[in-house]
Amino acid sequence: MRLPHRLFLIVLAGLVWLVGSYPLQARPADVVVPNAHQSRPQAQQSDEPLQVVTKVFEPFVIKDGDDFKGFSIDLWTEIVRRMGRQYEFIEVETVDDQLAAVAQGKADVAIAGITMTSEREHSVDFSYPYFKAGLQIMTRRERSLPFVNLMTVIFNPAMLEIVGIFFLIMLIAAHAVWLVERRNNPDFPQTYWRGIWEALWWSAVTVTTVGYGDKTPSRLCGAHVGPILDVRRTVFDRPFYGRYHRLAHLATVG
Missing domain, CATH: 1.10.287.70 (Helix Hairpins)
Structure with a gap:
Protein backbone atom coordinates (compact mmCIF):
# COMPACT_ATOMS: atom_id res chain seq x y z
CA MET A 1 0.00 0.00 0.00
CA GLN A 25 -25.65 15.01 28.54
CA ALA A 26 -26.88 13.47 31.76
CA ARG A 27 -30.30 14.07 33.31
CA PRO A 28 -31.60 14.07 36.87
CA ALA A 29 -33.44 11.12 38.43
CA ASP A 30 -36.00 10.88 41.21
CA VAL A 31 -36.70 7.22 42.07
CA VAL A 32 -34.72 5.89 45.04
CA VAL A 33 -33.99 2.32 46.13
CA PRO A 34 -31.69 0.99 48.88
CA ASN A 35 -28.05 0.20 48.24
CA ALA A 36 -27.42 -3.47 47.52
CA HIS A 37 -26.37 -4.24 51.12
CA GLN A 38 -29.40 -2.38 52.54
CA SER A 39 -32.18 -4.13 50.57
CA ARG A 40 -35.02 -5.71 52.53
CA PRO A 41 -34.60 -9.44 51.76
CA GLN A 42 -38.07 -10.40 52.95
CA ALA A 43 -39.67 -8.09 50.37
CA GLN A 44 -37.45 -9.33 47.56
CA GLN A 45 -37.69 -13.05 48.28
CA SER A 46 -41.40 -13.32 49.08
CA ASP A 47 -44.72 -12.14 47.75
CA GLU A 48 -45.36 -9.63 50.50
CA PRO A 49 -46.22 -6.11 49.27
CA LEU A 50 -43.40 -3.74 48.50
CA GLN A 51 -43.24 -0.81 50.89
CA VAL A 52 -43.21 2.43 48.89
CA VAL A 53 -42.54 5.64 50.80
CA THR A 54 -43.80 8.82 49.14
CA LYS A 55 -44.81 12.40 49.81
CA VAL A 56 -47.13 14.88 48.14
CA PHE A 57 -45.21 16.70 45.43
CA GLU A 58 -47.50 17.90 42.65
CA PRO A 59 -47.71 17.07 39.79
CA PHE A 60 -45.60 13.96 40.46
CA VAL A 61 -47.48 12.80 43.55
CA ILE A 62 -51.01 14.12 44.21
CA LYS A 63 -53.13 13.13 47.21
CA ASP A 64 -56.69 12.27 46.14
CA GLY A 65 -58.59 11.22 49.25
CA ASP A 66 -56.87 8.08 50.46
CA ASP A 67 -55.26 7.43 47.07
CA PHE A 68 -52.26 8.83 45.27
CA LYS A 69 -52.00 9.81 41.64
CA GLY A 70 -49.65 11.78 39.43
CA PHE A 71 -46.79 11.27 37.01
CA SER A 72 -44.53 9.33 39.37
CA ILE A 73 -47.44 7.23 40.63
CA ASP A 74 -48.45 6.28 37.09
CA LEU A 75 -44.89 5.26 36.33
CA TRP A 76 -44.62 3.16 39.49
CA THR A 77 -47.98 1.50 38.82
CA GLU A 78 -46.77 0.38 35.41
CA ILE A 79 -43.50 -0.93 36.88
CA VAL A 80 -45.18 -3.14 39.48
CA ARG A 81 -47.76 -4.30 36.93
CA ARG A 82 -44.95 -5.68 34.80
CA MET A 83 -43.25 -7.14 37.88
CA GLY A 84 -46.46 -8.79 39.05
CA ARG A 85 -46.01 -7.47 42.60
CA GLN A 86 -48.25 -5.83 45.17
CA TYR A 87 -47.28 -2.66 47.01
CA GLU A 88 -48.31 -0.36 49.84
CA PHE A 89 -47.78 3.39 50.07
CA ILE A 90 -46.31 4.98 53.19
CA GLU A 91 -46.82 8.74 53.31
CA VAL A 92 -44.23 10.99 54.95
CA GLU A 93 -43.75 14.74 55.15
CA THR A 94 -40.28 15.39 53.75
CA VAL A 95 -37.74 14.00 51.30
CA ASP A 96 -35.35 13.43 54.21
CA ASP A 97 -37.96 11.12 55.76
CA GLN A 98 -38.16 9.19 52.49
CA LEU A 99 -34.41 8.79 52.19
CA ALA A 100 -34.09 7.75 55.82
CA ALA A 101 -36.80 5.10 55.47
CA VAL A 102 -35.06 3.57 52.46
CA ALA A 103 -31.56 3.81 53.94
CA GLN A 104 -32.70 2.17 57.19
CA GLY A 105 -34.48 -0.66 55.40
CA LYS A 106 -37.97 0.40 56.52
CA ALA A 107 -39.09 0.81 52.88
CA ASP A 108 -38.15 -0.77 49.58
CA VAL A 109 -38.65 2.23 47.31
CA ALA A 110 -39.01 6.01 47.61
CA ILE A 111 -40.78 7.81 44.81
CA ALA A 112 -41.64 11.49 44.25
CA GLY A 113 -39.73 14.51 42.99
CA ILE A 114 -36.43 13.46 44.55
CA THR A 115 -33.33 15.16 43.20
CA MET A 116 -30.14 13.17 42.76
CA THR A 117 -27.12 14.53 44.65
CA SER A 118 -23.67 13.11 45.31
CA GLU A 119 -24.30 13.19 49.07
CA ARG A 120 -27.51 11.18 48.77
CA GLU A 121 -25.86 8.61 46.54
CA HIS A 122 -23.70 7.54 49.47
CA SER A 123 -26.72 6.07 51.27
CA VAL A 124 -29.22 5.12 48.52
CA ASP A 125 -29.28 4.20 44.84
CA PHE A 126 -31.15 6.23 42.22
CA SER A 127 -33.01 4.97 39.18
CA TYR A 128 -32.29 6.07 35.65
CA PRO A 129 -33.61 9.61 35.06
CA TYR A 130 -37.11 10.00 33.67
CA PHE A 131 -37.73 13.73 34.00
CA LYS A 132 -35.64 16.83 33.35
CA ALA A 133 -36.77 19.70 35.57
CA GLY A 134 -35.26 22.48 33.45
CA LEU A 135 -35.02 24.87 36.40
CA GLN A 136 -33.63 28.32 35.61
CA ILE A 137 -32.60 31.39 37.59
CA MET A 138 -33.92 34.79 36.50
Whole structure:
Protein backbone atom coordinates (compact mmCIF):
# COMPACT_ATOMS: atom_id res chain seq x y z
CA MET A 1 0.00 0.00 0.00
CA ARG A 2 1.47 3.37 -0.94
CA LEU A 3 2.11 6.02 1.70
CA PRO A 4 -0.72 8.44 0.70
CA HIS A 5 -3.30 5.66 1.08
CA ARG A 6 -1.97 4.77 4.52
CA LEU A 7 -2.10 8.40 5.60
CA PHE A 8 -5.62 8.67 4.20
CA LEU A 9 -6.80 5.69 6.27
CA ILE A 10 -5.17 7.10 9.41
CA VAL A 11 -6.76 10.52 8.91
CA LEU A 12 -10.12 8.96 8.06
CA ALA A 13 -10.02 6.84 11.23
CA GLY A 14 -9.31 9.98 13.24
CA LEU A 15 -12.31 11.73 11.69
CA VAL A 16 -14.63 8.84 12.53
CA TRP A 17 -13.30 8.69 16.11
CA LEU A 18 -13.76 12.43 16.60
CA VAL A 19 -17.35 12.35 15.34
CA GLY A 20 -18.26 9.35 17.46
CA SER A 21 -16.77 10.66 20.69
CA TYR A 22 -19.09 13.66 21.22
CA PRO A 23 -20.35 13.39 24.84
CA LEU A 24 -23.98 13.02 25.80
CA GLN A 25 -25.65 15.01 28.54
CA ALA A 26 -26.88 13.47 31.76
CA ARG A 27 -30.30 14.07 33.31
CA PRO A 28 -31.60 14.07 36.87
CA ALA A 29 -33.44 11.12 38.43
CA ASP A 30 -36.00 10.88 41.21
CA VAL A 31 -36.70 7.22 42.07
CA VAL A 32 -34.72 5.89 45.04
CA VAL A 33 -33.99 2.32 46.13
CA PRO A 34 -31.69 0.99 48.88
CA ASN A 35 -28.05 0.20 48.24
CA ALA A 36 -27.42 -3.47 47.52
CA HIS A 37 -26.37 -4.24 51.12
CA GLN A 38 -29.40 -2.38 52.54
CA SER A 39 -32.18 -4.13 50.57
CA ARG A 40 -35.02 -5.71 52.53
CA PRO A 41 -34.60 -9.44 51.76
CA GLN A 42 -38.07 -10.40 52.95
CA ALA A 43 -39.67 -8.09 50.37
CA GLN A 44 -37.45 -9.33 47.56
CA GLN A 45 -37.69 -13.05 48.28
CA SER A 46 -41.40 -13.32 49.08
CA ASP A 47 -44.72 -12.14 47.75
CA GLU A 48 -45.36 -9.63 50.50
CA PRO A 49 -46.22 -6.11 49.27
CA LEU A 50 -43.40 -3.74 48.50
CA GLN A 51 -43.24 -0.81 50.89
CA VAL A 52 -43.21 2.43 48.89
CA VAL A 53 -42.54 5.64 50.80
CA THR A 54 -43.80 8.82 49.14
CA LYS A 55 -44.81 12.40 49.81
CA VAL A 56 -47.13 14.88 48.14
CA PHE A 57 -45.21 16.70 45.43
CA GLU A 58 -47.50 17.90 42.65
CA PRO A 59 -47.71 17.07 39.79
CA PHE A 60 -45.60 13.96 40.46
CA VAL A 61 -47.48 12.80 43.55
CA ILE A 62 -51.01 14.12 44.21
CA LYS A 63 -53.13 13.13 47.21
CA ASP A 64 -56.69 12.27 46.14
CA GLY A 65 -58.59 11.22 49.25
CA ASP A 66 -56.87 8.08 50.46
CA ASP A 67 -55.26 7.43 47.07
CA PHE A 68 -52.26 8.83 45.27
CA LYS A 69 -52.00 9.81 41.64
CA GLY A 70 -49.65 11.78 39.43
CA PHE A 71 -46.79 11.27 37.01
CA SER A 72 -44.53 9.33 39.37
CA ILE A 73 -47.44 7.23 40.63
CA ASP A 74 -48.45 6.28 37.09
CA LEU A 75 -44.89 5.26 36.33
CA TRP A 76 -44.62 3.16 39.49
CA THR A 77 -47.98 1.50 38.82
CA GLU A 78 -46.77 0.38 35.41
CA ILE A 79 -43.50 -0.93 36.88
CA VAL A 80 -45.18 -3.14 39.48
CA ARG A 81 -47.76 -4.30 36.93
CA ARG A 82 -44.95 -5.68 34.80
CA MET A 83 -43.25 -7.14 37.88
CA GLY A 84 -46.46 -8.79 39.05
CA ARG A 85 -46.01 -7.47 42.60
CA GLN A 86 -48.25 -5.83 45.17
CA TYR A 87 -47.28 -2.66 47.01
CA GLU A 88 -48.31 -0.36 49.84
CA PHE A 89 -47.78 3.39 50.07
CA ILE A 90 -46.31 4.98 53.19
CA GLU A 91 -46.82 8.74 53.31
CA VAL A 92 -44.23 10.99 54.95
CA GLU A 93 -43.75 14.74 55.15
CA THR A 94 -40.28 15.39 53.75
CA VAL A 95 -37.74 14.00 51.30
CA ASP A 96 -35.35 13.43 54.21
CA ASP A 97 -37.96 11.12 55.76
CA GLN A 98 -38.16 9.19 52.49
CA LEU A 99 -34.41 8.79 52.19
CA ALA A 100 -34.09 7.75 55.82
CA ALA A 101 -36.80 5.10 55.47
CA VAL A 102 -35.06 3.57 52.46
CA ALA A 103 -31.56 3.81 53.94
CA GLN A 104 -32.70 2.17 57.19
CA GLY A 105 -34.48 -0.66 55.40
CA LYS A 106 -37.97 0.40 56.52
CA ALA A 107 -39.09 0.81 52.88
CA ASP A 108 -38.15 -0.77 49.58
CA VAL A 109 -38.65 2.23 47.31
CA ALA A 110 -39.01 6.01 47.61
CA ILE A 111 -40.78 7.81 44.81
CA ALA A 112 -41.64 11.49 44.25
CA GLY A 113 -39.73 14.51 42.99
CA ILE A 114 -36.43 13.46 44.55
CA THR A 115 -33.33 15.16 43.20
CA MET A 116 -30.14 13.17 42.76
CA THR A 117 -27.12 14.53 44.65
CA SER A 118 -23.67 13.11 45.31
CA GLU A 119 -24.30 13.19 49.07
CA ARG A 120 -27.51 11.18 48.77
CA GLU A 121 -25.86 8.61 46.54
CA HIS A 122 -23.70 7.54 49.47
CA SER A 123 -26.72 6.07 51.27
CA VAL A 124 -29.22 5.12 48.52
CA ASP A 125 -29.28 4.20 44.84
CA PHE A 126 -31.15 6.23 42.22
CA SER A 127 -33.01 4.97 39.18
CA TYR A 128 -32.29 6.07 35.65
CA PRO A 129 -33.61 9.61 35.06
CA TYR A 130 -37.11 10.00 33.67
CA PHE A 131 -37.73 13.73 34.00
CA LYS A 132 -35.64 16.83 33.35
CA ALA A 133 -36.77 19.70 35.57
CA GLY A 134 -35.26 22.48 33.45
CA LEU A 135 -35.02 24.87 36.40
CA GLN A 136 -33.63 28.32 35.61
CA ILE A 137 -32.60 31.39 37.59
CA MET A 138 -33.92 34.79 36.50
CA THR A 139 -32.18 38.05 37.35
CA ARG A 140 -32.78 41.69 36.53
CA ARG A 141 -31.48 42.63 33.12
CA GLU A 142 -28.48 44.92 33.19
CA ARG A 143 -27.95 47.53 30.49
CA SER A 144 -24.93 46.76 28.35
CA LEU A 145 -23.54 47.53 24.91
CA PRO A 146 -24.54 45.13 22.08
CA PHE A 147 -20.92 44.98 20.91
CA VAL A 148 -19.78 43.85 24.37
CA ASN A 149 -22.48 41.16 24.42
CA LEU A 150 -21.40 39.98 20.97
CA MET A 151 -17.75 39.74 22.02
CA THR A 152 -18.80 37.83 25.13
CA VAL A 153 -20.60 35.26 22.99
CA ILE A 154 -17.81 34.98 20.42
CA PHE A 155 -15.12 34.35 23.04
CA ASN A 156 -17.30 32.17 25.23
CA PRO A 157 -15.53 28.82 25.89
CA ALA A 158 -18.55 26.90 24.60
CA MET A 159 -18.53 28.89 21.34
CA LEU A 160 -14.78 28.39 20.94
CA GLU A 161 -15.33 24.66 21.47
CA ILE A 162 -17.95 24.58 18.70
CA VAL A 163 -15.75 26.51 16.27
CA GLY A 164 -12.70 24.41 17.17
CA ILE A 165 -14.48 21.09 16.61
CA PHE A 166 -15.87 22.19 13.24
CA PHE A 167 -12.48 23.49 12.11
CA LEU A 168 -10.74 20.28 13.20
CA ILE A 169 -13.26 18.18 11.28
CA MET A 170 -12.75 20.32 8.17
CA LEU A 171 -8.96 20.16 8.55
CA ILE A 172 -8.93 16.36 8.85
CA ALA A 173 -11.23 16.00 5.83
CA ALA A 174 -9.10 18.46 3.83
CA HIS A 175 -5.92 16.47 4.47
CA ALA A 176 -7.66 13.21 3.59
CA VAL A 177 -8.89 14.55 0.25
CA TRP A 178 -5.62 16.28 -0.59
CA LEU A 179 -3.50 13.17 0.11
CA VAL A 180 -5.61 11.12 -2.27
CA GLU A 181 -6.35 13.68 -5.01
CA ARG A 182 -3.15 15.74 -5.26
CA ARG A 183 -1.46 13.64 -7.98
CA ASN A 184 -4.41 13.25 -10.35
CA ASN A 185 -6.82 16.13 -9.71
CA PRO A 186 -5.91 19.70 -10.73
CA ASP A 187 -8.51 21.05 -8.28
CA PHE A 188 -6.17 20.02 -5.45
CA PRO A 189 -2.57 21.15 -6.29
CA GLN A 190 0.41 19.05 -5.17
CA THR A 191 2.08 21.86 -3.22
CA TYR A 192 1.07 21.54 0.43
CA TRP A 193 -0.18 25.02 1.36
CA ARG A 194 -2.02 25.69 -1.88
CA GLY A 195 -3.42 22.18 -2.00
CA ILE A 196 -4.59 22.23 1.62
CA TRP A 197 -6.16 25.65 1.08
CA GLU A 198 -8.22 24.35 -1.83
CA ALA A 199 -9.10 21.15 0.06
CA LEU A 200 -10.09 23.17 3.13
CA TRP A 201 -12.42 25.26 0.99
CA TRP A 202 -14.00 22.07 -0.38
CA SER A 203 -14.47 20.59 3.11
CA ALA A 204 -15.90 23.87 4.44
CA VAL A 205 -18.64 24.10 1.80
CA THR A 206 -19.34 20.37 2.20
CA VAL A 207 -19.72 20.64 5.99
CA THR A 208 -21.87 23.79 5.90
CA THR A 209 -23.91 23.10 2.72
CA VAL A 210 -24.06 20.37 0.09
CA GLY A 211 -21.06 21.74 -1.80
CA TYR A 212 -20.90 24.22 -4.68
CA GLY A 213 -19.65 21.70 -7.22
CA ASP A 214 -16.63 23.82 -8.20
CA LYS A 215 -14.27 21.20 -6.74
CA THR A 216 -15.00 17.48 -6.66
CA PRO A 217 -12.82 14.49 -5.75
CA SER A 218 -12.16 12.22 -8.72
CA ARG A 219 -10.87 9.10 -6.93
CA LEU A 220 -12.96 6.59 -5.01
CA CYS A 221 -11.23 7.15 -1.65
CA GLY A 222 -11.60 10.91 -1.90
CA ALA A 223 -15.25 10.65 -2.90
CA HIS A 224 -16.01 8.77 0.35
CA VAL A 225 -15.02 11.74 2.52
CA GLY A 226 -18.00 13.83 1.38
CA PRO A 227 -20.70 11.33 2.48
CA ILE A 228 -18.93 10.94 5.85
CA LEU A 229 -19.16 14.71 6.36
CA ASP A 230 -22.84 14.63 5.37
CA VAL A 231 -23.54 11.92 7.98
CA ARG A 232 -21.70 13.98 10.61
CA ARG A 233 -23.80 17.01 9.74
CA THR A 234 -27.07 15.08 9.92
CA VAL A 235 -26.33 13.45 13.28
CA PHE A 236 -24.38 16.12 15.17
CA ASP A 237 -25.44 19.55 13.86
CA ARG A 238 -28.57 19.72 16.00
CA PRO A 239 -26.78 19.77 19.39
CA PHE A 240 -24.09 22.08 18.02
CA TYR A 241 -26.61 24.54 16.58
CA GLY A 242 -28.69 24.30 19.75
CA ARG A 243 -25.72 25.45 21.81
CA TYR A 244 -25.00 28.19 19.25
CA HIS A 245 -28.54 29.58 19.43
CA ARG A 246 -28.48 29.57 23.23
CA LEU A 247 -25.24 31.55 23.16
CA ALA A 248 -26.55 33.90 20.48
CA HIS A 249 -29.61 34.53 22.65
CA LEU A 250 -27.29 35.93 25.32
CA ALA A 251 -26.17 38.61 22.90
CA THR A 252 -29.75 39.83 22.43
CA VAL A 253 -31.06 39.71 26.00
CA GLY A 254 -27.86 40.85 27.70
